[in-house]
Amino acid sequence: MEELKRAACAAIDEHRDAIVGLAEKIWAHPESGFKEHETARLVAGFFKNIGLPCREGLALTGVRAELKGAQPGPGLALLGELDAIILPGHPAADPVTGAVHACGHHAQIAGLLGAALALSRPGVMDKLSGRVILMAVPAEEYLELEFRRQLARENKIRYLGGKQELIRLGHFDDVDLAMMIHTGSGRKASLRTSMNxxxxxxxxxxxxxxxxxxxxxxxxxxxxxxxxxxxxxxxxxxxxxxxxxxxxxxxxxxxxxxxxxxxxxxxxxxxxxxxxxxxxxxxxxxxxxxxxxxxxxxxxxxxxxxxxxxMPLNDCRAMAEVFQRNVRQFVGADSIGESGHMASSTDMGDVTQIMPATHPTLGGAEGNSHSADFHVVDPDLAYVVPGKVMAMCAIDLLCGGAGLARDIVGKNPPMLSRSAYFRxxxxxxxxxxxxxxxxxxx
Missing domain, CATH: 3.30.70.360 (Alpha-Beta Plaits)
Structure with a gap:
């Protein structure tokens, strides 16, 4: 398994400059929720360039690709968010729209694409069971409500958050567990427990x-x-x-x-x-x-x-521990902490209500999220390492007949059924x- 992880990480290292370059391109062209057309085009183009067919236009701008293991097994979703926030006072804000990636979603996309590179390396998925679903998801930031309400009035969306829409449209129906890494400040990692x-x-x-x-x-x-x-x-x-x-x-x-x-x-x-x-x-x-x-x-x-x-986020402890084991080599055991309860919110909370999922943070940035001083200062930690960690977690979860993934799914039943969630x-x-x-x- 360790040899498999090394091969996966080597694939990312070989394309390090491309990953960093794409992240910086997304940083330079921020788009707010349900408007991420150019960002989605970049993601779809990346998938296609590495030989991964993908579906586009999901919940308006979402993109999804899939990798299959040698044997049937659980579906693991690796997620990255496409959208920017609106913060005209940020020095990198778009002068017309005020959009800026001051929450680090451009780094999430870099990590997602790095994981896609790692897991699509020949021989990696052959050793795994199940499927890895790679999803670039729209509209996590809950803003521009009048625009979104108009989309709803036009029956283009029902719910105002991207993951909610993807769940409604059935794009999580074949997913059993999920992971996404958020960008934070400093050279550290943090396990989230719960969020409002x-x-x-x-x-x-x-x-x-x-x-x-x-x-x-x-x-x-x-x-x-x-x-x-x-x-x-x-x-x-x-x-x-x-x-x-x-x-x-x-x-x-x-x-x-x-x-x-x-x-x-x-x-x-x-x-x-x-x-x-x-x-x-x-x-x-x-x-x-x-x-x-x-x-x-x-x-x-x-x-x-x-x-x-x-919905409130309830992070799956067993999945967080898989992340913790794999991120340790990049930041050191002493630089891994727990955030405790957070009063902010995310539509990853909706995902945690219907399946075991984890949403930890990994550093590389400086400043506070949603603030004018937020920016990436360590491109390798922010853009490159998350892809390695997600790929290594996927290998842990899906190797050996996907025994660990099956165990986590079996011991962590959904907090809400799909019907109860929508109700x-x-x-x-x-x-x-x-x-x-x-x-x-x-």
Whole structure:
């Protein structure tokens, strides 16, 4: 097995410059979720150049290739994310779109393609059982919601996250376990334990326009309604259970039309996060109640659309230990830690609900993710090593008749069946209107 790993890693070393070059090309041309057409084209072209047929356009921009072992066995998915975040203040941000890979997804794609090179080396898959599914997935970052809501209205997507859509469309139906490595800062690796899930709200507060100086008494101030609602949310914080890591954070997408007109149309976007789905639903219910209170206070109206976000991440310990054993030679045992619970969210959480999966981090970058100082400083650790580690993990899992993979799948049943998973998502989809404008007219 060790000889097989050395052969797989040698294939990556032979193409080190190509892997780094492709990562830097993706860094220089960032694209946000469900718009990653050029990035997807690069991935598909890479697969084809190494002799791997692939399927394109999955959930709009996803790409999938597959490697088969000598004998039947479990399906292991190795994942990498295509999309960038929107952060106009980053020095590398696209001057038009504001997109930038300040979460390191370009490095994930480099790692995925490195693993593809390693495992497609002649003789490697001949020693393995089962299948390796290589997936470049779209739209992990939950942003540009109006664009995604329009895609949903056009029936181009149902859910607003890429992995959710791939699950819905059946592209995980033949997958039994999954792995993805996220890029972090420093020269270290970290095992994740759990992460928050969330739901998303879009609240539109409606009032009545009037001249703000001459006739404010004839108007209904929708901005006041929104402000009161957000203050009411703050008043709920003491009711959030300790240990659930509840986060409720909002932005005002639209605050009015002009400063000399009483605002009649104010739009607020909110994420409600927590450690468990039960806590997410509880905080979501309380937050929606606050929107209603704001509209009632000024005699306005609020239209609320609650949308499924991402499920909490519950990392598979057995798979994380496979990663830990293989990453040790690259960073040293003393540089492997555990992150504990994280209050951020990822749609890899959805994957962990329906199969054993792990989502560790590996360094090579500097700065904090989603910040203007984030950038890769060690190309080998960020771009090259993840492919080696994923390939080595795949070999461990699928060698010997895929005994380790079968054992992990057998001992880690899904937390949710597919039907229960979709039911949980649909229960989060709520549309409601609360209209108090007639009360204001009395």
């Amino acid at each position: 899930g969330f739901t998303s709200h879009y609240a539109r507060f409606m009032g009545r326009a009037s001249h703000a100086g001459e006739f404010p008494h004839l108007g209904i101030n929708a901005l006041n309604a929104a402000s009161l609602a957000l203050q009411a949310v703050h008043s709920q914080r003491e009711t959030f259970p300790d240990g659930q890591h509840v986060r409720v954070h909002s932005i005002i997408r639209k605050g009015g039309e002009s400063v000399n007109t009483v605002p009649a149309d104010v739009q607020v976007e909110t994420m409600v996060r927590a450690k468990t789905i039960e806590a997410v639903l509880d905080a979501s219910r309380k937050t929606r109640r606050c929107y209603r209170a704001g509209a009632l206070a000024v005699g306005g109206r609020v239209d609320v659309e609650a949308m499924p976000g991402y 949980m998502l649909e229960e989060q989809a709520i549309s409601e209107t609360h209209d108090y404008m007639e009360d204001a007219a009395r």
